[in-house]
Amino acid sequence: MATTEVPQYKKKDFASDQEVRWCPGCGDYSILNAVQTVFARLGIPREKFVVVSGIGCSSRFPYYMNTYGMHTVHGRAPGIASGVKLANPDLSVWVVTGDGDALAIGGNHFIHALRRNIDIKILLFNNRIYGLTKGQASPTSPRGKRTASTPFGVLDPPFNPISVALGVGATFVARTVDRFGKHLQEVLERAARHKGSALVEIYQNCVIFNQGAYDYLTDKEGRYEHALYLEHGKPLRFGKDLEKGIRLNRWRPEVVRVDEVGEDELLVHDEKSPSPAEAFLLAQMDYPEFPVPLGVFRDVEAPSLEEEMVHQTEEIRQKTHEDLLDLLRGKNHWEVK
């Protein structure tokens, strides 16, 4: 089979000529930078990328990518991207969305895209606020948060996107942070290499409406003390000198000192586990009681929807000789002379 040479791309090859119009200091800049960097090294011809978004600050993303792109309707990007992928499985299809877009108005499409294991990569920029509509509470805003639409504090408990994704059986689920450039790129590349649907939750700072929402995680101390970097096959350790760890006490995780309990006591991360249960347990760990797990929660192999569709079509085509005129005539037809 002839292979086409894929050009050696640089990051700038993926930057469009459009002026980027996010607020100065917005976390989206570093995500855009990381996505362009990662796309350049995936070995996929540029014309095969399609970036699809819904509505919100993050959803302006496709305009800034020098790829094929669609900026669509609030919440609906996963469905639209699914159509792109099914229509041409050869394309590398990415969805850029936010916490309001993916989890509020688009919750239904979000879960079904993940459930189907269709090969689209969903990048969920989670800033825990509505930005473009000026600061209302989102489905990930923490309880008690005072926002434009909740001046006395949010009453309803937030969604955990990782738990939701695991709950519908997503085959690739990961979390990273806008400010952790290297980690962000690593996770994006892992998502790109995964076959099937992928969710990457990206904690993203909104400088205008939710400044500092992730400071506990991103400040000097937080990035060691409150972050738990997941690595497949490695015990769960965190802290500046990895002096702390997570072990299971019956069904409950607990934070322990490694020098007190010994490394063998610690939970070992298994992103390949067939059951999403372990990953779900990790997903439930959150600041301040626990460190925040970052990295790949789950990465398992399963047939993707478009592959199954292609196989099924091949099978059908082999079994049937379909003639258009026969179809139009149907089984019962008669001649009038």
Add this chain to the structure above:
Amino acid sequence: MATKSEESRPAAAERQPVDEVTIRIAGDSGDGIQLTGTQLTVSSAIAGNDLATLPDYPAEIRAPAGTLPGVSGFQIHFSSHEILTPGDKADVLVAFNPAALKVNLPDLRPGGILIVNKNAFDENALQKAGYESNPLEDGSLQGYRVYAVEITKLTREALKDSGLTFREQDRCKNFFALGMIYWLYSRPLEPTIEWIREKFKARPELAKANEKVLRAGYNYADIARIFQTVYEVPPAKLAPGTYRHVDGNEAVALAMATVARTTGVPVFLGSYPITPASSILHQASKLRAFGVTTFQAEDEIAGIGSSVGAAFAGNIAYTTTSGPGLSLKSEIVGLAVILELPLVIVDVQRGGPSTGLPTKTEQADLLQALWGRHGEAPLPVLAATSPGDCFWMTLEATRIAVKYMTPVLLLTEGYLANGAEPWRVPTLDEIPRIEVKYFDDPSAFRGVYHRDPKTLARPWIKPGTPGLEHRVGGLEKDEMGRVSYVPENHQKMCELRAKKIAGIVDDIPPAKLEEGSLDDDLLVVAWGATYGAVTQAVREERAAGRRVASLHLRYLNPLPRGFEEILRSFDRVLVPELNLGQLEKIIRMEYLIEVEGLHKVQGQPFRVQEIRERIQEMLGA
């Protein structure tokens, strides 16, 4: 046993040729009424008659047995001449229970044949149907030729050695009645027997039982001599060719396969189940080998969303729905308008608003189709006139969508979706070629919204084409495809999009009179599936000497050239519609011409008589 209808017919029965007949079969929604009706349709089609059908079933899958709301009906009109409607009044009514009798008797013509299942008229069933006394005994059916047949008992007798339970046996009784009708109207048994054998391939005992009961019904009519007359409806004189029977939804799906095969471009249907559109999805999902991919999305919005995605990726995309689904889709229809991507949206209209009368027909989505969007979002709106026309109009909608890079809305109706007619199968060279051109030359690229000077269509550029990476989106763009908030640009783009759609008028047939001439006294204007009833009514009134003409619209936007001139040639215009006057409003608004409406929103199509009476009223006796 001999099965050839000719051989087994006793010489004693009088043979009487008739020109046309309307039969209605009614029973519980679990009685297999629709199936029985479909078989009668197929055998009548094969007998060479012209025909039209009207299935009329409840919204509930199995409404409580024996109750009035649970009654399912199927009407078929077949004839030896061209017919356009499923018939006003039935000549024959088959009622499987008292509820079916009560609901349908008003539609049986005086002196008509009434066949009832006598075994179903017990006290309990009579009470459920609200009868205080048994109509079979109280003389209330005196004006009809009543045949009270013990259908349940005779079916069980025929199956006494079958090993089936009574319940299973009773489910065959519709075939007993069908056998009787086949005898009475000289229909061939063979197509139904073939169908039974195919349908119950996996359960030969049921195939055998149903076949046996069909023959038992036929032979009962033959041997028991209950009818004095055998009716013969000679074949209709149809244009030469190969015929089949087709319903409107099937015709839409057949058109999708035709598009995929004749263009070589993959066809994509993103849809979500909704009555009465679902069977398009069912039929299309069988057509994968023809290049049709179907995707049952999580909701109506993702249904159209996936189709817009597929269109962006270069497929010819469809989405199918009914009124409430169109409402849900409308935001993405707006997106498709601004993206300027080809997409065909099929709305099989049903009674609304909301869930309304989900299994019944109506034409009340016209205004939604034309204007049910945010912003200035014009798109072409087409309407099919008959089940077979659904095929042609789907092709036409596709042609316009691809040529003009626009979403197109095709309105069909529940009446067309489920109604069947003999359809002359086109030869391959009768199928219009739909030309699909992708733009793939970076050196000639002058902008995502750089338009063809004639059609004003933008180029269709598939992802995967090197050097033409571009972005489309809901935000307003300039000609290059860059986001633009420039006030004048938005006005220019809105006007260009409107001009593009308006310009399609030069690419569609001009308006012409269906019947009559410009110097007649009254013009009847209709659109969509009222074609049959309106045309028939006007023909009959003309035959009776009234000066009435008719015009039928298949294009609702843009309205065809010459329409206004024709309207102005008449002093009086009547617009019959299955809504409260939607086309009527459009005509007033567009042309400032006063018209009169005939409105019906009962979930039922027009009867020819209703339109005739209005014409008579307007023109005087």
